Amino acid sequence: MLTYTLRRILGMIxxxxxxxxxxxxxxxxxxxxxxxxxxxxxxxTKETVASITRQLGLDQPLxxxxxxxxxxxxxxxxxxxxxxxxxxxxxxxxxRLGWTVFLAVLTLIVSWVIAVPLGIYTALxxxxxxxxxxxxxxxxxxxxxxxxxALLLIALVLNLGGTNVGGLFSPQFIDxxxxxxxxxxxxxxxxxxxxxxxxxxxxxxxxQMRASMLDVIGQDYVRTARxxxxxxRRVLWKHAVRNAVNPLISLAGLSLPSLISGTIIASIxxxxxxxxxxxxxxxxxxxxxxxxxxxLFSALLLLIGxxxxxxxxxxxxxRVRFE
Amino acid sequence: xxxSRPARTAALSLVTLALLGGALAAPKKxxxxxxxxxxxxxxxxxxxxxxxxxxxxxxxxxxxxxxxGLISQQLFDGLxxxxxxxxxxxxxxAESYVVSDGGRTYTFKLRQGVKWSDGQTFDAxxxxxxxxxxxxxxxxxxxxxxxxxxxxxxxxxxxxxxxxVKFELPRPSPAFLLQMRSFIMPKHKLLKxxxxxxxxxxxxxxxxxxxxxxxxxxxxxxxxxxxxTAGQKVTLTRNPNYWKVxxxxxxxxxxxxxxxxxxxxxxAQVAQFLAGNLDQLNISGAQFPDLKQKExxxxxxxxxxxxxxxxxxxxxxxxxxxKDPALAKLFSDVRFRRAMQGALNRDRIIDTVYNGxxxxxxxxxxxxNKDWYANTRPQLGSFNVAAAGQALDALGLKxxxxxxxxxxxxxxxxxxxxxxGTDSSTYPAMATIIQSDFAKVGVKVNLRGIxxxxxxxxxxSGDWEMILHAFGDQPDPELRKPIWQxxxxxxxxxxxxxxxxxxxxxxxxxxxxxxxxxxxxxxKAATTTNVGERKALYTRWQLLFAQNLPVTPIAKPENIGAxxxxxxxxxxxxxxxxxxxxxxxxxxx
Numbered sequence: 081m082l083t084y085t086l087r088r089i090l091g092m093i094x095x096x097x098x099x100x101x102x103x104x105x106x107x108x109x110x111x112x113x114x115x116x117x118x119x120x121x122x123x124x125t126k127e128t129v130a131s132i133t134r135q136l137g138l139d140q141p142l143x144x145x146x147x148x149x150x151x152x153x154x155x156x157x158x159x160x161x162x163x164x165x166x167x168x169x170x171x172x173x174x175x176r177l178g179w180t181v182f183l184a185v186l187t188l189i190v191s192w193v194i195a196v197p198l199g200i201y202t203a204l205x206x207x208x209x210x211x212x213x214x215x216x217x218x219x220x221x222x223x224x225x226x227x228x229x230a231l232l233l234i235a236l237v238l239n240l241g242g243t244n245v246g247g248l249f250s251p252q253f254i255d256x257x258x259x260x261x262x263x264x265x266x267x268x269x270x271x272x273x274x275x276x277x278x279x280x281x282x283x284x285x286x287x288q289m290r291a292s293m294l295d296v297i298g299q300d301y302v303r304t305a306r307x308x309x310x311x312x313r314r315v316l317w318k319h320a321v322r323n324a325v326n327p328l329i330s331l332a333g334l335s336l337p338s339l340i341s342g343t344i345i346a347s348i349x350x351x352x353x354x355x356x357x358x359x360x361x362x363x364x365x366x367x368x369x370x371x372x373x374x375x376l377f378s379a380l381l382l383l384i385g386x387x388x389x390x391x392x393x394x395x396x397x398x399r400v401r402f403e
Numbered sequence: 404x405x406x407s408r409p410a411r412t413a414a415l416s417l418v419t420l421a422l423l424g425g426a427l428a429a430p431k432k433x434x435x436x437x438x439x440x441x442x443x444x445x446x447x448x449x450x451x452x453x454x455x456x457x458x459x460x461x462x463x464x465x466x467x468x469x470x471x472g473l474i475s476q477q478l479f480d481g482l483x484x485x486x487x488x489x490x491x492x493x494x495x496x497a498e499s500y501v502v503s504d505g506g507r508t509y510t511f512k513l514r515q516g517v518k519w520s521d522g523q524t525f526d527a528x529x530x531x532x533x534x535x536x537x538x539x540x541x542x543x544x545x546x547x548x549x550x551x552x553x554x555x556x557x558x559x560x561x562x563x564x565x566x567x568v569k570f571e572l573p574r575p576s577p578a579f580l581l582q583m584r585s586f587i588m589p590k591h592k593l594l595k596x597x598x599x600x601x602x603x604x605x606x607x608x609x610x611x612x613x614x615x616x617x618x619x620x621x622x623x624x625x626x627x628x629x630x631x632t633a634g635q636k637v638t639l640t641r642n643p644n645y646w647k648v649x650x651x652x653x654x655x656x657x658x659x660x661x662x663x664x665x666x667x668x669x670x671a672q673v674a675q676f677l678a679g680n681l682d683q684l685n686i687s688g689a690q691f692p693d694l695k696q697k698e699x700x701x702x703x704x705x706x707x708x709x710x711x712x713x714x715x716x717x718x719x720x721x722x723x724x725x726k727d728p729a730l731a732k733l734f735s736d737v738r739f740r741r742a743m744q745g746a747l748n749r750d751r752i753i754d755t756v757y758n759g760x761x762x763x764x765x766x767x768x769x770x771x772n773k774d775w776y777a778n779t780r781p782q783l784g785s786f787n788v789a790a791a792g793q794a795l796d797a798l799g800l801k802x803x804x805x806x807x808x809x810x811x812x813x814x815x816x817x818x819x820x821x822x823x824g825t826d827s828s829t830y831p832a833m834a835t836i837i838q839s840d841f842a843k844v845g846v847k848v849n850l851r852g853i854x855x856x857x858x859x860x861x862x863x864s865g866d867w868e869m870i871l872h873a874f875g876d877q878p879d880p881e882l883r884k885p886i887w888q889x890x891x892x893x894x895x896x897x898x899x900x901x902x903x904x905x906x907x908x909x910x911x912x913x914x915x916x917x918x919x920x921x922x923x924x925x926x927k928a929a930t931t932t933n934v935g936e937r938k939a940l941y942t943r944w945q946l947l948f949a950q951n952l953p954v955t956p957i958a959k960p961e962n963i964g965a966x967x968x969x970x971x972x973x974x975x976x977x978x979x980x981x982x983x984x985x986x987x988x989x990x991x992x
Contacts, residue, residue, distance in 0.1 A: 111857075112857055112860055113860070116856065116857055116859070116860035117856045118467045119859045119860055119863065120859045120874075121467050121545075122877075122882065122883075122885065123467065123545060123546065123547045123549070123550075124467065125548075125549040125892060126892065126904065127541055127548070127549065128541070128544070128546075128548075128549070131541055131542050131605075132544055135542070135544075135605050135608070164459050164466070165459045165460065165466075165612070165613065166459070166460055166465060166466065166608055166609055166612060167612045167613065167614065171614065175614075175633040175634070176633065176634055231670070234671075234674050235674075237678075238674060238677055238678060242678065243678040243679055243680060244678075245671075245674040245675060245677075245678045245680075246666070246671050246674060246675060247635070247664070247666075247675075248635075249635075250680065251451055251636065251662060251664055251680050254632050254635050254636040254664075255630045255632045255635075255636055255638055348667050348668050348671075349668050349670070349671060350671070351665075351666050351667065351668065351671050351675075353633070353634035353635050353665075357667060358634075361456070364854070364856070
């Protein structure tokens, strides 16, 4: 298992290099330049453009820019600096990482905790009215974009006279030290992103769980388990669910990169201090080292997620072997 | 200080003065704005404003960033500032100034007793330091070096004594005073990033990144930086050393705290305003009806309209150097541009795009700008499809194809692209109206949407045929010279006039007669110090503009703001206009 893990980790290196080349090429193919956004300012002259281009190293050939960047990462762990912010990329990402991970993990937990039982329920009671209603609800929420749900919730809160519309805190709590009141305020704001972002995940997971559950409950070993007189509950959790949950573990691994790029529009609409809008801006502005670092990070998360889900699968399913 | 007081009182007030560290030495009294509804307020309170995105740095001359500008405006001052009502320049950090040597020497006497927010004394060293190391530093990304070179020669700045600085210009420049609104920075905090302090010229851009210690960011402005929470909020607190008082002598600003919430989405800003989390918001004409309706229904805020001097009136331009030679020839013909103006339905655009909250435009000068505006309204003509059609017929574009589109002399249909910004609340609707109205006179317009932030670079690249764009109005036409003077860096609709290098002489030989006239007017006005003569020159320019339409202005949008009823003394504030900051007067009722 250890050798397997090591082999996988070493295998990531060439993949990441390839991905970084592709990202860099795609960003360079995008028309326009980082400086375009400044041209309208009366202070900017051709000379200013030339001197900023020189300061940022954008006058160097592309391959030099790329190699300098890679060299910085390998030798000093330096991911370059943001043109826009004039600061190292890593510290800018670090600033936003906390809330991003918090929100992503929380939505993941919420959607799993709701989706898995619902999936099991609708699989076991396929033709009941309640299942039909839940399935219908699932389809609708799967088809509704998260930002639309967010906007509707904001409109609803406003119409009911509420004030928690967007963000994670009321203005007075944003830079206040942690306290009971601040936690309550956070909870008062948190439910909107949880519903808006989590709902899509719930619907998808629920359908997935239902499908694989339906697959499993028809299997021989489930019938055998029942036949040997095991209690219904035990058959369900120990035999059916344990097997049905495998595809979901793979799915969980795949959802790790959504930390960064998953909820850009919803984050903008809901005004969440996460990495998504940061990536969006860097792509629009051609802030190339920020964009490349985030894309590379996203690729790394995907690879790690895959590895973790494979390991988790091995742990959950005795049939899976690596050797 | 009255001299008739008994000696004891005088002595006491002297002691008080000494205790206050001379901060009251010569405060500026802000009064006489009754016409704007300004009254004496009371100290205290918190005011919350939106910020469209996180600031990219906290150093004003290091990045060009509107959000940083909004914050910097509250932290720093210039030598001069605008009067809130008349937009005339008046003393700020400078108490007075003298222009001598035929308009070539400007001597500023600084306000004594002004303190930086950390208690250090502000003096001539800070002013000289700021101009030399930042504003005139060509490596400072948001510096303004080009404005301090006249005919290729630099403006010289020198310290005369602790409270006097002198600028010597290579030639007279009547708009020079407007540059004196630039923010002055503290030498004692920024020396180590400057050339003077031994750093490289470009190192200045790295001063005060967003994770700098708050106490490092020191200014003379009404507020000082308290905290910055990345991506969420910037909090400023009152600067106790601020150098302005109200009519009664109460120290300004009235507010204790000024907060900026980072909210990127305009709809989310409106939602936060309605929820009472924001106290003031600038909105667009499209959002006006909804908010006004809520106000009328008793919501606790006011929606105000103002015809401000600043703001960006949209125009359409035709590419004189279009890649298709037949189009280039047509676009260069003033008769074509005038004919198409007749097919431009300004009233419809004002009604439907701006909900009536816009008026007819000026030509390069806002109609509300009493100092310079010349009445060019008759030249705007009126929307008349029949007349426009006849004018196009007379140009030899009478033949049409089976689809009703006019044919160019070379037999191809008269069809071109209109480049516009898709991520705007006004451009897409305007582009559609133009497309449908031009179709009525047999001209086919194809819409080509791009990001609004790429409009200028696309314009300058020459890769367009017709474009919908806007440039901001400024109080003095001289400040917009690169836009409106043929051959200027931003005069992109006739790009072949531009010199190879900024500052070189443009290609005058290729100019049309009226372009030569305008070119000469701007050159002459830039060195004419007599106000009457300048006014006559700029009047002539506006008339030439209106007749020859280098670009065709569409409308002048009004500025619309919404403010919570809990606050008084609200004066509309467009955004980042150095030298125009009415926030110190705002008070919580």
